[in-house]
């Protein structure tokens with residue numbers, strides 16, 4: 611679901627926080643918006659929120675886990691259907707094989723869509739432009755896990771999104787790390803994952819997610835914050 615300036619907590623269960631322009635304040639240009647991750651159900655939520663997909667200015671993927679980019683093919687297919695016709699920047703961590711594979715497949719299936727995709731492969735500290743939005747990358751601390759246990763670390767980024775002197779920090783998925791402090795400090799709004807309740811038995815999984823208390827600690831570094839993926843309580 612869309613995040614708006616007045617309702618930055620308006621997230622659904624799917625993992626696709628995004629930000630859009632505010633016509634009343636004029637703070638964001640022409641109602642343009644970007645997507646920060648595109649989880650399964652992203653298109654459903656965007657259409658439910660009456661989003662004008664032709665105003666999409668870019669997509670930033672934090673990492674390649676299915677719950678963060680599983681809806682990308684659907685969004686791209688919808689853009690093709692409605693005749694989206696400008697260059698679409700898609701940012702993701704260098705080495706994110708899932709993003710590469712998904713985009714390769716989409717472009718193999720549809721070699722001549724009405725729009726072009728500009729891939730932005732990012733590393734820690736890189737800046738990129740999503741139209742008039744500025745994106746800054748912060749490497750974070752994340753690994754996947756399966757029934758077999760915690761896997762090796764993967765390329766994962768948090769992002770600072772800025773426009774017109776206003777800024778949003780987005781953690782993506784991360785265990786505790788110094789870069790989350792840098793990312794969140796001074797941001798106007800921080801959107802931080804808090805997947806684990808404080809009483810979660812970690813069993814060494816410290817590089818996978820944040821607890822609620824940890825997320826609140828990072829959030830307190832911003833002017834305001836919202837927790838996502840959080841447990842009740």
Ligand SMILES: [Zn+2]
Pocket residue numbers: 673675752753754783
């Ligand atoms: Zn993840």
